Amino acid sequence: MDRIRIVGGARLNGTIPISGAKNAALPLMIASLLTDETLTLANLPRLADVAQLKRILGNHGVDMTVAGKRLGEAELSGETVHLTARTIVDTTAPYELVSAMRASFWVIGPLVAREGFAKVSLPGGCAIGTRPVDLFLEALQALGAEIDIEGGYVIARAPDGLKGAHVTFPKVSVGATHVTLMAATLAKGETIIENAAREPEVVDLAECLIKMGAKITGAGTSTIRIEGVTRLNGARHSVMPDRIEAGTYAMAVTMTGGDVLLEGARADDLKRPIEILREVGAEITETNEGLRVYRNGADLKPVNISTEPFPGFPTDLQAQLMALVTRAEGTSVIRETIFENRFMHVQELARFGAEIHLDGQNATVVGVPRLKGAPVMATDLRASVSLVIAGLVAEGETIVNRVYHLDRGFERLEDKLSRCGATIERISG
Ligand code: UD1
Numbered sequence: 001m002d003r004i005r006i007v008g009g010a011r012l013n014g015t016i017p018i019s020g021a022k023n024a025a026l027p028l029m030i031a032s033l034l035t036d037e038t039l040t041l042a043n044l045p046r047l048a049d050v051a052q053l054k055r056i057l058g059n060h061g062v063d064m065t066v067a068g069k070r071l072g073e074a075e076l077s078g079e080t081v082h083l084t085a086r087t088i089v090d091t092t093a094p095y096e097l098v099s100a101m102r103a104s105f106w107v108i109g110p111l112v113a114r115e116g117f118a119k120v121s122l123p124g125g126c127a128i129g130t131r132p133v134d135l136f137l138e139a140l141q142a143l144g145a146e147i148d149i150e151g152g153y154v155i156a157r158a159p160d161g162l163k164g165a166h167v168t169f170p171k172v173s174v175g176a177t178h179v180t181l182m183a184a185t186l187a188k189g190e191t192i193i194e195n196a197a198r199e200p201e202v203v204d205l206a207e208c209l210i211k212m213g214a215k216i217t218g219a220g221t222s223t224i225r226i227e228g229v230t231r232l233n234g235a236r237h238s239v240m241p242d243r244i245e246a247g248t249y250a251m252a253v254t255m256t257g258g259d260v261l262l263e264g265a266r267a268d269d270l271k272r273p274i275e276i277l278r279e280v281g282a283e284i285t286e287t288n289e290g291l292r293v294y295r296n297g298a299d300l301k302p303v304n305i306s307t308e309p310f311p312g313f314p315t316d317l318q319a320q321l322m323a324l325v326t327r328a329e330g331t332s333v334i335r336e337t338i339f340e341n342r343f344m345h346v347q348e349l350a351r352f353g354a355e356i357h358l359d360g361q362n363a364t365v366v367g368v369p370r371l372k373g374a375p376v377m378a379t380d381l382r383a384s385v386s387l388v389i390a391g392l393v394a395e396g397e398t399i400v401n402r403v404y405h406l407d408r409g410f411e412r413l414e415d416k417l418s419r420c421g422a423t424i425e426r427i428s429g
Helices: 022-034 048-060 102-115 134-142 174-185 200-211 243-256 267-280 315-325 345-350 381-393 404-409 413-418
Strands: 003-007 012-017 038-044 063-066 079-084 117-121 146-150 153-157 166-168 190-194 215-217 224-227 235-238 258-263 283-286 290-295 304-306 331-335 355-359 362-366 375-377 397-401 423-427
Touching (some): 003 381, 012 413, 022 048, 022 079, 022 102, 022 174, 022 200, 048 063, 048 102, 048 404, 102 117, 102 153, 102 174, 134 146, 134 166, 134 174, 174 190, 174 200, 174 215, 174 224, 200 215, 243 267, 243 290, 243 381, 267 283, 267 290, 315 331, 315 345, 315 362, 315 381, 345 381, 381 423, 413 423
Parallel strands (some): 012 258, 166 190, 375 397
Antiparallel strands (some): 003 397, 003 423, 063 079, 146 153, 190 224, 215 224, 258 290, 331 362, 355 362
16 A cells, blocks of 8 residues: 655745646536536546546446647646546446445436436445435435435436426535536426535536536525526536645645745635635735745744635645644634544644644644654545645654545645655555
8 A cells, every 4th residue: 555755844835736626526527427418527637536436437338538638738737538428328326336435426416317217325435424315315305306225225216307396405515516406407497406505616517517508597606596408418618626635735835834836726715714824824825827825934823713614614624724733833723513523633643743632523723833753544535635734844754654545635746745845755555
């Protein structure tokens, strides 16, 4: 198994190109199931989760071709993939394929909308809480699907097609919003989604669906309206930049000090994290090329925050922020309100000498003057990268084990950081 070795102490200086967003790429790829024409997605990140979804879509009958490099294209730019679901040959998403990644469950929406039938294994993914699927099932039922659970599989049937409905989510869910949005594009009549997720990835999906001929208004607000159409067409869409990756590197620079341009990052997607990072001590400016993050040697300040659905502070940046404030001058409180078990990085951060006390949803982080390098274990996607952030300033050597978690969500992490001056390398095997 690969490991990452870091020697802390270097400041970060240079440019980091931000990849296409994993959390937008996945639903966009799944949207290819809604049409028999070709959906071309540009700027797809080269990540393990994207590769896994390609296998899942291939099993349903989606043909995929990867476009070659184009003149003037940067060496590190994302992939362009043509996805064509001419015929859905299999409406089952089996356990072996779905269990590795929760988002693969989302194929249920397009499959039942287009084929009137779907059999999808209950999901796996990061072990960060129970992550049930009740909201998905209630929404699909509201759209007229009959739902059964048999042998670990959800079976959705709508032989006469889905019908528009009024869906009010009791809780904000990104995945349930994506699935309801996709399913409703092919339902008969109007669907209104209330308390919809407002995440930028929902907007990106809606924009692509609109290019495919869907009639959608209100994406990015809490109320989305969809007027169903009988069929969707092919389209071309470029995946939005990864705001979580950008936020992660912004925290890394704030931690080490230095001056880095996050190329392609969009300030509007990161308003709250930018506010918080400024409180902690970073200077962040928006430029034509992206976001510039700068910190000279000034002390880091503590913060008091809660994770919230967008536009609040994202749970996907919680672990990274916690790593950052382990070195603040004072005590921070970080409250996790989205997932009940998303503090697995705490015990690993303690190996660096961080002082963190957990009490239910609250983590109290007492800043310490220095961290010391240590062997640590990646536990989930975002937790793993928090260990990298700590390792970048820890004295001596840090070895991060089980880095396959990082490969699910961060493209060429060690390469991007070492180009900015970090001492970081992958040790294979
Ligand atoms: C997505 C993101 C993930 C991010 C999360 C919250 C992708 C691929 N993943 O995950 O990176 O951390 O949003 O921003 O985009 N819930 C239910 N019942 C359901 C569905 C969800 O109770 O049927 C709960 C979950 O357990 C959780 C909360 O709702 O407590 C939010 O989860 P949700 O927004 O659905 O997360 P994902 O879409 O899985």
